[in-house]
Amino acid sequence: MDKMYCYLWHEKTDVNECKFGERWVKSGLDPRKDCLKRIRDSMAVRKDKFGDTVDPAEVVIWDVTELAQEVGRFKMHGRIDDYIREFVGFRKGTTGEVHSLSAVDMAFKVNEFLKKQNQPLVEAGLSQNQYSAAENVLAAIAEGKRTIVAELCARFGKTIWSGALVKETNAQLTIVASYVLTSFASFKKDLSTFEQFRDFVLVDAGDEDWEDHVQNAIEGGLQAVVFLSMCAGGRRQDKIDFLFGQPVTKLVIVDEADFGVHQVKQSQPLIEARGENDVVVLMTGTNGDKAASIWPVDHYLSVTYPELLMEKHADRLVDQN
């Protein structure tokens, strides 16, 4: 069956704008490849610049077939993209497909809109390393381990993996703490993109009324994921007191745990606030030992970049083992 897809991309050199369009994907075609083809075709006579202009891994696609059917736009050139963009806003000009906001923010808004429309999102699949690492940590938690270092290399896919932990542990309240505030954008994007994360309520502890959002989510039986800046000041201690005062089980994910937040004065408020049964995952790309230096760590997991390559080139191992 033919399907209707929307896609989102941005130029590597312009992170403040993005392009949101639609693609009628014919039966039997790979939707991602077909959407990438459409993006490439849109570059007209400079298709050779595609790789330099667009990072294919950053392109987001959505299957909007159901929505298109519901609103009478399920046909080639049905302009379902225009239908969605009216709700999202930030359109550059009155007729174009360009939006004046980052692709991360745009993806978040599209996801939120589709969720409200009860539309299915993309299913998140995990790499073998992500899957095994999640199994490893879940087994450790089941054994009673509560403070876990996860030293996960570059390109591992830490944010989706974190989301998988949130989902699988069914934590009612997850606190993502970081000293590196840019990491919150990645979390926001990935945790709003996939079907498995549909019931997550993402809350920035820097926003107004954030406490209400957290409590409403918990009371509504949803999973609250709160982004907490560990930079000193800004009522940090009040926020910690509020979050850890919630009478639910908590999962604490400390992102970039070897950077800033590894210092005693940054981590101690969390160490003192955590409950006995709260699970803390100290997530880092390198220097797991540094990240662990002041926490009572009882489980250590590491995945190195060569392990990702071993998974990619597993065929090289098969014939000789």
Added chain:
Amino acid sequence: MLKHFKVDVSRHQLVVDVEFYQMNLASVVEIARTAEPDAFVTDGVFLPSWSKFAANPVKAKGFFTNMLQAVLEGKGGDDSLNVDLQTRRSAKEGMKVAMMFLPGSVLRSEKQDNLKEIVYIAEQALKGFSIVPVYGEEMSNANAEQKVKEAVELAEKTGQHVLILSAGMAQRSFSIPQITELYLAYDTGDNGATIQKMSRTLTPHKVGKVGRVISLSFDPNRDDKFDAMMIETAQNYKKNHGIKDLKQALRDVLRTVDIFKCQADGAVKIEIDEYLEQALARKSIDRVIGKIAPVNELTAAEVSALASGNVDVFRAARKDAAARGKTRLNVVKKKSGATKTDASEKELKLAREMIVTISQNIDIIKFYGDSTIEEAFALIDADGPSIQDDVTEQFGVPYTMVKELVLTNFINRDLLDLKFA
């Protein structure tokens, strides 16, 4: 088994391939010495190093110019330094974006003047390159990526290659997809920081991208920048795949991850036996043993005892901690209100050094006895105090401490055994 997720094997293909190269700079050092005999000489001792270069780049200008031109432009006639030959890079790959990490010590000069000198020398040496320095008042970790992206875009328009120079900035949260060559131009450093730096070439770009990490070394036999990552990978692989022998695991790692040594007729892949021999010679395995020793699992009293080599105190502290169910360092509040762990950083460092010392000398034990370390210890025990005193003297660590740490597996036995593989 996860309830909500499945494995998607297509994700594996998104990982950028990487090749590691060890490049020996001896020939350009010799050229520099011919012109200037006291180059890299301190107090009459000739010992070239990146830190010496960083301390006085103008004095080493000839070396640095020759090195850049030999590596990036193929000049000077030493093909072992011609990176395009070594990496089999062809002109059809088009514009090149390379990044070079210099010694952090270069930043210690007043107003970063030495880094400015290095940038100037690079600009003079490489006419076909746009030199993009990552430093200065207008550059911060927050805006480095955007500024460098703009510089790369500009160079694309003018048809120039790009060489990004950094002495420490932009080693994290810095993604320039076009970077395909990553040069490590420093002597040694923190393993985590080295991995962060290498990761700058792993951002996906065009299909089939290969990131090339080139260690520019004055002595490849002592260059251990890739070792900790390889050994850690082998350990993880052994643990996760039920492989009995760490050497076999390391063999598998080296089948999928390529390390090359650069030679005049092209790069040659380093095979397992040669790699192991080199890793042993440069004592990399000992350093990894020290790095992964679970020192943080100890109490402050245990750390202190270990750091001072006092086995009785160490044992007593471990028993005491076990009895109290306490096995971790604590964060404690000092009287002044400041907080820190209950073991000092100095003691933690000394404790790790103790582990490295034992590992470095373990062959004294192994070769005293029979086929296993356990049998060797039994023989030494039976032979009485004179041999034990001899061990204590040679290790600089009490014999009883050595025995305690090895037999309780506090020192990783897999890695110790790898030393005798």
